[in-house]
Structures are given as structure tokens and as C-alpha cells.
Amino acid sequence: MDVMGIAIKVALLTAYAVIGTCVGLLFMGIGRKIIARVHNRVGPPFYQNFIDVAKLLSKKTNISHGWIFDLALLFSISGILLTLLFLPIGGVQLLSMEGDAFLVLYLLAIPALGFALGAGASGNPNAGVGVMRALVMMLSYELPFIITLIALMIYYDTTSLATIVRMQSINGVKSWAITMPPFMLAAFAADMALQGMLMEQPFDIPVAPHEIASGPMVEFGGKYLGSLMLYKAIALVAETTLFVDLFLGGGVVAHGNFAFVINFIVWLALIFLLFILSILIAASFPRFRIEQAFGFYWKYEAIIAAISLIWVYILVIK
Amino acid sequence: MGLYIGDKMMKYEEWSKLAIKVSKASLWMLHFCTGCGAIEMPPVMTSRYDMERFGIAPMATPRQADVLLITGYLTVKTLRRVIQVYEQMQSPKYVIAFGSCTINGGMYWDSYNTIKHLEKYIPVDVYITGCMPRPEGIINAFIKLMELIDEGKARGWEKYQKYYDKYKENQRRVFNFEIEGENEEY
Ligand code: SF4
Numbered sequence: 001m002d003v004m005g006i007a008i009k010v011a012l013l014t015a016y017a018v019i020g021t022c023v024g025l026l027f028m029g030i031g032r033k034i035i036a037r038v039h040n041r042v043g044p045p046f047y048q049n050f051i052d053v054a055k056l057l058s059k060k061t062n063i064s065h066g067w068i069f070d071l072a073l074l075f076s077i078s079g080i081l082l083t084l085l086f087l088p089i090g091g092v093q094l095l096s097m098e099g100d101a102f103l104v105l106y107l108l109a110i111p112a113l114g115f116a117l118g119a120g121a122s123g124n125p126n127a128g129v130g131v132m133r134a135l136v137m138m139l140s141y142e143l144p145f146i147i148t149l150i151a152l153m154i155y156y157d158t159t160s161l162a163t164i165v166r167m168q169s170i171n172g173v174k175s176w177a178i179t180m181p182p183f184m185l186a187a188f189a190a191d192m193a194l195q196g197m198l199m200e201q202p203f204d205i206p207v208a209p210h211e212i213a214s215g216p217m218v219e220f221g222g223k224y225l226g227s228l229m230l231y232k233a234i235a236l237v238a239e240t241t242l243f244v245d246l247f248l249g250g251g252v253v254a255h256g257n258f259a260f261v262i263n264f265i266v267w268l269a270l271i272f273l274l275f276i277l278s279i280l281i282a283a284s285f286p287r288f289r290i291e292q293a294f295g296f297y298w299k300y301e302a303i304i305a306a307i308s309l310i311w312v313y314i315l316v317i318k
Numbered sequence: 319m320g321l322y323i324g325d326k327m328m329k330y331e332e333w334s335k336l337a338i339k340v341s342k343a344s345l346w347m348l349h350f351c352t353g354c355g356a357i358e359m360p361p362v363m364t365s366r367y368d369m370e371r372f373g374i375a376p377m378a379t380p381r382q383a384d385v386l387l388i389t390g391y392l393t394v395k396t397l398r399r400v401i402q403v404y405e406q407m408q409s410p411k412y413v414i415a416f417g418s419c420t421i422n423g424g425m426y427w428d429s430y431n432t433i434k435h436l437e438k439y440i441p442v443d444v445y446i447t448g449c450m451p452r453p454e455g456i457i458n459a460f461i462k463l464m465e466l467i468d469e470g471k472a473r474g475w476e477k478y479q480k481y482y483d484k485y486k487e488n489q490r491r492v493f494n495f496e497i498e499g500e501n502e503e504y
Contacts, residue, residue: 036368042371052373055340214378217382
């Protein structure tokens with residue numbers, strides 16, 4: 001690759017990261033507004049989260065708890081950014097390789113480990129409890145999610161995200177995975193897993209502000225907390241995009257020269273709808289206890305996902 | 319050259335103006351619920367008075383918060399915790415004190431184990447009068463704090479850094495009947 005090509009690629013990657021962050025912050029603000037309306041309140045303006053991040057980044061003192069604490073944050077943010085860049089957005093995938101569906105799963109685990117490092121370095125007992133809960137949550141929602149992913153891989157006979165998206169966009173909306181009955185079940189299981197990934201209620205067990213004082217983030221303040229908010233914004237976009245790529249054809253509806261613009265808008269609309277769905281679920285349910293969440297994922301969600309896997313297997317064999 | 323330096327200073331001022339604007343519009347509070355004032359906080363936060371529309375949100379820990387709410391009288395024992403919490407917060411930080419108990423002792427003016435003037439021990443930016451202030455009063459106090467931040471007058475945290483020795487002296491005087499060894503910290 002020549003120098004020009006590399007420069008263009010780096011510029012594109014940066015643009016994706018910035019767009020992802022801004023979209024995430026905007027969605028978080030809209031989510032707060034929607035929750036406020038559900039509570040019959042007025043709610044903050046939709047740009048409130050931009051203000052919050054700016055305020056946190058402009059704080060005058062920032063307490064650090066050692067270099068592991070600093071690095072852990074970088075670890076989380078870079079992990080989630082890499083995940084975002086590996087996902088096809090509107091059908092365009094900037095970084096790709098064979099078997100990137102597995103790679104994305106591994107990358108999604110990096111931020112949780114980063115949290116564990118940071119919480120360990122801060123030495124606060126609440127943070128320790130929060131990290132334990134976060135790891136148990138990861139263990140619980142990843143089982144149904146991986147089973148649905150395997151069902152998709154068997155059906156489309158590939159481990160590459162780009163191929164899954166391309167196969168689903170051949171006939172536009174009609175060829176989306178979610179239109180097929182077995183994948184409807186799978187999509188339900190995956191959406192519940194998404195709720196856990198986003199740490200929205202009823203699965204906000206790891207951060208639970210009223211029980212364990214916001215868990216892993218308990219010692220984060222000032223610029224550190226601001227970076228965590230940025231991480232959360234990117235994570236929101238990355239995780240909803242993963243769902244859209246797997247079940248909704250990555251939002252690809254048009255083909256041709258300027259199809260990218262249309263696909264991008266459709267992608268934005270789809271992740272927005274997914275986010276609204278998860279916010280509405282969050283606004284109407286209280287928090288589970290950790291063993292209830294674990295039971296929910298391993299008993300019900302895993303069985304639903306397994307049924308869809310067997311169904312898909314039968315379809316493929318025929 | 320002079321113009322250049324002038325330009326640079328203008329720029330710095332603009333940045334700090336922006337910082338003031340954003341820190342005014344997003345005040346995260348930590349309510350240290352002592353005394354009777356805690357009971358007024360739920361209506362302020364929920365749908366009746368809804369303080370989130372001003373960008374004010376409750377936070378779980380002192381590290382994350384900007385505003386410390388002292389909601390009533392403080393015993394000497396609680397004051398230690400308040401000071402610890404206040405010192406854990408990240409500046410710029412502000413304090414709002416509720417009710418007459420924090421101003422002059424209120425109905426506990428002759429009590430043997432409460433402090434009478436909170437201002438002596440930590441810098442207070444806004445007082446709310448009344449025994450008990452109404453939720454409207456609390457929201458009013460936040461609006462007043464926003465105005466003060468905008469005018470650059472809410473400088474309690476700088477005062478605490480500048481007169482640290484004096485504050486410590488006052489704190490030690492009220493703690494001195496407690497165990498000797500523990501005094502060193504606060
Ligand atoms: S001012 Fe009145 S309401 Fe407030 S703590 Fe004192 S006695 Fe209670």
C-alpha cells in the first residue's frame with residue numbers, strides 16, 4: 001500500500017472513531033430524555049452528555065491511583081475502538097480479516113478486563129465487588145450470544161462479518177436474517193444479551209449506583225470519568241452495530257456508487273431503534289440480582305438460542 | 319509579537335470561559351444526608367420538581383461529584399466524615415448548606431455536640447435559609463450557584479486551598495476532645 005493509501009485509511013479510521021463517539025453521546029442524551037419522559041419529567045436537553053463530558057475533561061484536579069489505573073482506561077478505550085473499527089458500518093468495513101466474527105468477541109472482552117485492572121489498582125472494595133459482578137455478567141450473556149453467533153455462522157457458512165452482511169443484503173430487506181423464523185428466536189436471545197452488554201436495567205448489576213456506589217467507576221473522577229463516559233458512548237455504538245450487522249443486514253439496502261450515504265443513514269436509524277428498545281426496557285424494569293440474571297441467561301436465553309441453533313442445523317442439512 | 323501574545327491570552331480566556339459555561343450547565347451533586355434536609359431531596363429529584371432539566375444529577379461517590387449538599391445539622395463526629403468527603407472531591411467543587419442549623423446552629427444553638435457555623439470548617443458557596451427549606455428553595459439555590467459560577471464568585475475551593483491552615487486549625491479545635499492519634503489526619 002502506498003503512503004497516500006495509508007494516509008486516507010488513517011483519516012477514515014479517525015473519522016469513524018469521532019463519528020462513533022458523537023453518535024454515542026447524542027444517543028445517551030436522547031436516552032436520558034426518553035427515560036425522563038417515561039417518568040413524567042421534563043428531562044435534560046438532548047446535548048446534555050456533551051456538556052457533561054466537556055465539564056469532566058475541564059476539571060482542575062484529577063486523582064490517579066498509579067500507572068495501572070491510567071493504563072487500564074487506555075486499555076478499555078482502545079479495545080472498544082478497535083471493536084468499532086472491525087465492524088461493518090453501513091456495509092463498509094475498514095479493518096477486516098478472516099474469522100473476524102471471533103475476533104470481535106475477543107475484542108469485546110478487553111474493556112471488561114481493563115475495568116478489572118483499573119478497579120484493582122484503585123483498591124476500593126466497592127470496585128472489587130463491581131468487577132466480580134461484571135465478569136459474572138459477561139460469563140452469563142456471552143453463552144446465548146455465542147450460540148446465536150454459531151447459528152449464523154452455520155447458516156451462512158462463514159466466519160467473516162463482511163460475508164454475513166453481504167449475504168443478507170442480496171435482496172435488500174427480504175434477505176435479512178431476522179425475517180427467517182429460526183433467527184427471530186436467535187435475535188430475541190441476542191437482544192437480551194445486548195441489554196446485558198449495554199449494562200442497562202434490568203442488567204445494570206455491575207454499576208448499581210445505589211448498592212455498590214457505581215462499582216468499577218467508584219474511584220474515577222475528573223478526566224478519568226470523562227474518558228469513561230467516552231468509552232461508554234463508543235461501546236453503545238459498537239454493540240448495537242454488532243447486532244445490526246448480524247441480524248439486520250448491517251443496514252445495507254442500496255447498491256451502487258452513492259449507496260454508502262443511504263446505507264449509513266439506514267444503519268444510524270437501525271441502531272437508534274435498537275437503543276430506544278433497550279432504553280424502554282430499562283425504564284420499565286427494576287434491577288435483577290446477579291444470580292437471577294445468571295439464571296435468566298443460562299436457563300431461558302440459552303435454551304431459546306439452542307432451539308434456534310438446532311432449527312438452523314436442520315435447515316442446512318436439508 | 320505583543321499582538322501575538324495578546325491573541326494567545328484571548329484564546330486562553332475563551333477556553334476558560336467555555337469551561338465555566340459547561341461546568342455551570344452540568345452540576346453533579348453528592349447529597350450528604352444528615353439532619354432533616356434529606357427528606358426534601360427525593361421530590362426535587364423526581365417528577366414533581368425534576369432537577370435533571372437543569373443538568374443536575376445525583377452521583378454515587380465524592381470522586382464523581384461537583385457539588386456537596388449538607389442537608390442539616392452536623393455533629394462533630396459527622397463533620398469528620400464531611401471533611402473527608404469534601405477533600406476527596408475533584409475541584410472545582412462547591413458546597414451548598416441547607417437550613418438554619420448550618421448557618422448559626424438553628425434549634426441546636428446550645429447543643430454540646432453539634433457544630434454551629436459550618437463556614438468555619440469548610441467553605442460554603444450557597445446557604446439556603448429556612449427550617450426546612452422547600453424544594454423550590456433548593457432549586458433556587460442551584461440557580462444561584464450557577465449565577466455565582468458564571469460571575470466567577472463561587473471560589474470556595476480556592477479559599478480552602480489558600481487558607482488550608484486556618485481551616486485545619488478550626489477543625490482541630492473542635493475535634494480536640496477526641497482521641498489524640500486520630501487528630502493528625504484531619
Ligand atoms: S435547620 Fe431545621 S430542618 Fe434543617 S436540620 Fe436544622 S432543625 Fe432540621
